[in-house]
Amino acid sequence: MSQFVKVLRKPAVAFPVILIIALIVEFVLLEGTLGISLPSDRNSAISRIEAKVKGTAPHFVTLNKRFTVVELVLNRGSEDLVLRESFFMDWEPGVEGPPNATVTVEAMNGKDVRWTFRELGERGEPVTGDVYQVTKFGCCDAPPTYTYFSLRDGTKLRSTHSKLDNRELEALDALVIN
Numbered sequence: 001m002s003q004f005v006k007v008l009r010k011p012a013v014a015f016p017v018i019l020i021i022a023l024i025v026e027f028v029l030l031e032g033t034l035g036i037s038l039p040s041d042r043n044s045a046i047s048r049i050e051a052k053v054k055g056t057a058p059h060f061v062t063l064n065k066r067f068t069v070v071e072l073v074l075n076r077g078s079e080d081l082v083l084r085e086s087f088f089m090d091w092e093p094g095v096e097g098p099p100n101a102t103v104t105v106e107a108m109n110g111k112d113v114r115w116t117f118r119e120l121g122e123r124g125e126p127v128t129g130d131v132y133q134v135t136k137f138g139c140c141d142a143p144p145t146y147t148y149f150s151l152r153d154g155t156k157l158r159s160t161h162s163k164l165d166n167r168e169l170e171a172l173d174a175l176v177i178n
Contacts, residue, residue, distance in 0.1 A: 045084065054092075061090045070126050070151055081151065082108045083132075085124055096139060103134045107154060115154030119147050126151060127164075128173045148172060 045065035091099035103124040121136035136145040143161040
């Protein structure tokens with residue numbers, strides 16, 4: 001037997017080697033397949049696309065990330081939040097209907113994540129100082145769905161099939177403040 005094999009058979013050496021290999025495999029699985037990132041990765045926004053075949057049909061899977069800074073006006077002043085927005089879409093060409101898509105938003109103040117929400121939809125954006133809009137496009141003759149969230153705590157405020165006008169957004173914004 002070689003010296004290397006003898007060393008590896010010792011428990012004091014085998015355990016750390018197995019632990020290191022397990023941690024590397026776990027990192028590759030979580031980051032590479034599920035897109036789950038380490039907390040230290042919260043300060044980066046990496047997008048990716050994957051073209052693959054499911055059954056006989058081609059699929060295009062995209063994950064786009066971006067940061068948006070918003071200023072919340074509070075009774076005691078103002079506060080800046082960084083929104084880490086993730087847009088996931090699994091699209092199959094030639095298939096009617098909206099793709100499998102989600103919008104995920106994390107609000108960060110420094111390194112702390114204050115709240116998170118996830119909603120079905122293809123697009124998302126802050127529309128007023130305190131309100132975030134997620135758009136899920138409709139299929140065929142179905143209208144799109146607009147869902148509104150509070151930027152103060154991430155709670156869902158309203159879903160509708162018509163986009164809110166400025167007056168309705170101001171009323172929704174006032175609802176969030178109070």
